[in-house]
Amino acid sequence: MADQGGISIRWEAMEARVRRLEELIGKPEQPPSVGLIQQVSSIQEMVESLKMKVKEELLETVLKGLESVSDEISCLTDVVDYKLESLKADLRLVKLAVANSGTDGSAVAPKVRVPDPKPFGGERSAKELENFLWDMETYFQAARVPDTEKVSITSMYLTEDAKLWWRSRLSDDASANRERIETWEVLKKELKDQFLPCNTS
Missing domain, CATH: 1.20.5 (Single alpha-helices involved in coiled-coils or other helix-helix interfaces)
Structure with missing residues (x-):
């Protein structure tokens, strides 16, 4: 029991020291655990x-x-579309050549390579357009292109502004339910109207 009394006295003495310290330096504002949290x-x-x-x-x-x-x-799609159209045009020419070779029973003439016409980019020049149209007609004769294929083959030789015009025209015709350009004569007139506004002959 004497030990318990001694512990109690020591505890009270310690509490008294803590109170004295708190009076001197002040109580802690918050427990350290709150700051840590x-x-x-x-x-x-x-x-x-x-x-x-x-x-x-x-x-x-x-x-x-x-x-x-x-x-x-998108760029690759455009390239593939162009290549596909080019292959289709080549295939048409091959079919024409096969169909026209020796159909009348006469001896087959030696094969002559027909040079491709120079593409037309939509220059607003009478000389450029007339040369293009003349080159296409010469090409049609030499390659024996039937009338039904002339418009599609010509479209393969339109580039830049002329190609853009042709694509827009096809789209506009489809959306307006207009008759498509399907003959060489109509296409020639439309090209002249578009690229030579003063010369529709």
């Missing part, structure tokens, strides 16, 4: 903010990459 909470907020920022930057990078891929696919 606030620091942890602040760190968690910073981590969440960094996560959001990384997600946004990653999303932006992915979207830019997708735009770039989409542009490349």
Whole structure:
């Protein structure tokens, strides 16, 4: 029992010292654990903010990459379309050559390579357009192109502004339910009307 009394006295003495210290330096404003919790909470907020920022930057990078891929696919599609149309025109010529070779029972004439006409890019020049039309007619005769194929084959030799006009014209005709240009004579007139406004002869 004497020991318990001694412990009690020592405890009271210690409490008295703590009170004296608190009077001298003041009580702690908050327990250390509260400050630590606030620091942890602040760190968690910073981590969440960094996560959001990384997600946004990653999303932006992915979207830019997708735009770039989409542009490349569009360019490749245009190239493939052009090559496909070119192959179709070549196939038509091959079919014509096969159909026209020896059909009348006469001896087959030696094969002569018909040079391709110079493409027309839509220059607003009477000389350029007339030369193009003359070259196409000469080409049709030499390659024995039937009337039904002349418009589609001519379209393969339109480039730049002329090609753009032709594609727009096909689209406009389809959307307006207009009759398509299907004869060489009509195509010649339309080309002259479009690229030589003062010369519709």
